[in-house]
Amino acid sequence: MSDRIHAADPGTETTRIAVRGLTKIFGEAHALPGALALAERGTSREEILAQTGCILGLRDVSFDVREGEVLVVMGLSGSGKSTTLRCINRLVEPSAGHVTVDGVEVNGLGEAELLAFRRRKFGMVFQQFALFPHRSILANVGYGLEVQGVGREERESRARAAIEQVGLAGYENARPAQLSGGMQQRAGLARALAVDADILLMDEAFSALDPLIRRDMQRQLVALQDRLHKTIVFVSHDLDEAIALGGRIVLMKDGAIVQGGTALDLLTAPADDYVARFVAHIDVLGVLTVASCMHPAAAIPAGATAGEALARLGVADEGFTVDSHGRPSGRVARERLAAAESGAPAGPLADPPGMVAAADTTLRTALPAVGGQGVTAVVDGDGRLAGALTQSAIIAALAARVRPDS
Ligand SMILES: Nc1ncnc2c1ncn2[C@@H]1O[C@H](COP(=O)(O)OP(=O)(O)O)[C@@H](O)[C@H]1O
Ligand SMILES: [Mg+2]
Structure with missing residues (x-):
């Protein structure tokens, strides 16, 4: 399945993240080898669960993320999007397969190296804003830098710059509770930007927001990306969001990739009936060129x-x-x-x-x-x-x- 994505690659762009053959089984340690063997044989998720009590999170997931792109990992709830994202910075340890980021084999890093690597390379934004309630926005945004041991003066100046980038200037001293949901999520985004990592991993970052605010955030992210040229992996269950962000899409189902490509590819050349049904309600006018x-x-x-x-x-x-x-x-x-x-x-x-x-x-x-x-x-x-x-x-x-x- 993943060959389709690679076949579409012109091969000229720089690959920042290479995800290769990721399989993830959740379950009791003693049952994992048996479950993995079943997964490799193509046994269904249900059957693996029935036979071993293990949950198949991912099966043979491969794709590339290129320099400067917004790649949207899409699929219904439970399809394996978050697990995929977490394998990229190894918050989840894959059962098989591996991830390379800028040529570094993430799965080969020792614990201390991994921590440093994560902090240097990745900014993360989650659905839950995860702001500290008793800290100011400035202190929240500077948190990642604080963890890195960056001194107060530099920390605050970088945090202010990030706050400015997301349009929250003037709210430096506010507490999270004084901000609307959309503003809190912008603070979350600023926190990821402040550490200056050039890969952003965003997991349903806008999913908790009201539709109008959500669309506004999508537009802001696109505008921000035009200026900053980050490399972004954006997890979403919402096809319209994927289209609004405008990048390539990796569509997942039951822990595996069903198709990768642009929204136009999915619409005009669906790999199978599932994809066709998935895009049936697509905003056709917004996709067809x-x-x-x-x-x-x-x-x-x-x-x-x-x-x-x-x-x-x-x-x-x-x-x-x-x-x-x-x-x-x-x-x-x-x-x-x-x-x-x-x-x-x-x-x-x-x-x-x-x-x-x-x-x-x-x-x-x-x-x-x-x-x-x-x-x-x-x-x-x-x-x-x-x-x-x-x-x-x-x-x-x-x-x-x-x-x-x-
Ligand atoms: N820590 C875990 N333990 C057991 N099962 C898990 C765990 N994390 C995820 N899963 C299962 O793996 C599958 C994929 O989950 P996830 O990647 O969170 O999906 P998504 O983000 O697409 O909703 C789901 O069936 C989920 O229940
Ligand atoms: Mg998820």
Whole structure:
């Protein structure tokens, strides 16, 4: 299963975290070897429990986390997300398999090395804010540095900077109880940022927050990430959250990975029926890109005649004139071209191109532009004509994704 993820890797990005073949069995020590043998043979979770009394937490989990990405580990409750995350910094000891972080074999570290490694490499943010109630926000945020033995002055200055980053400036002296849930979680995030670890492990960090605040936090994290370029492993049971964070997704079920890829991959090429059902209620408009729905557009060079333009149009009703850089300069309808002298210049027959849509944006972003036009020019990153998007293509794409409830 995990091969799928690796196959999708272009291989050029730096791998920060390599998770390889992680299996975790929870249970009585004497029963573990038998349970592990069963797990390796593919025996079901239920059967392993029935035969050995052990719980299969993870089975053969492998994936990479690349430098600077937000990787979302997703799945229903009990699917093994937290166990996976905890194996990365070895809060949980895997029964088989291993994790490498920046080339360091985490499972080979001695106890003292492991503690130092954890503090240096990882910032953690949990669902429970875990702030000390009697400490100020400043002291809470500086806690990780205090543990590291950083002196008071430096500690406070770094804590203040982190507090500023998460938008809590002015609350340095407040107690946690004086802050809303969202603000407390921002303090939790600041505490992770203050230690300056560049890998953040976030376990359902926003799950306890009200939906609106939660969406706000997701946006803030994305904005923060744009500036800070941390490497983030974010555990969530919420597909919409995974989409909002915008990164690659590792979808887990019963302790194993069912599929890895972008939300678009999961939606357009689900590995199995489970994935298809999982994404059935996805916010399709927020996932499908303009590029995934567009079709080829007739590009009519600025100097073309009406006859040449018609030939370029093929069967299309409308085409786009382009400037010397290939950027849309106008739109021209078949009837206009057909009604004109074949040798007449096409340019003057064109109307302004109207709103254009960028190929890499989502349909949700593009809809306002597309809504009022029969055909919309799609442009690439350089503004060049890349295709055309029609209302009917959007409707067809949506219709293909609407699945009956099951
Ligand atoms: N310390 C533990 N002892 C026994 N079973 C555990 C322990 N931690 C997790 N599990 C079990 O392992 C499975 C995966 O748990 P977890 O990783 O916490 O799932 P998730 O975070 O996706 O909800 C669950 O069945 C859970 O009950
Ligand atoms: Mg969990």
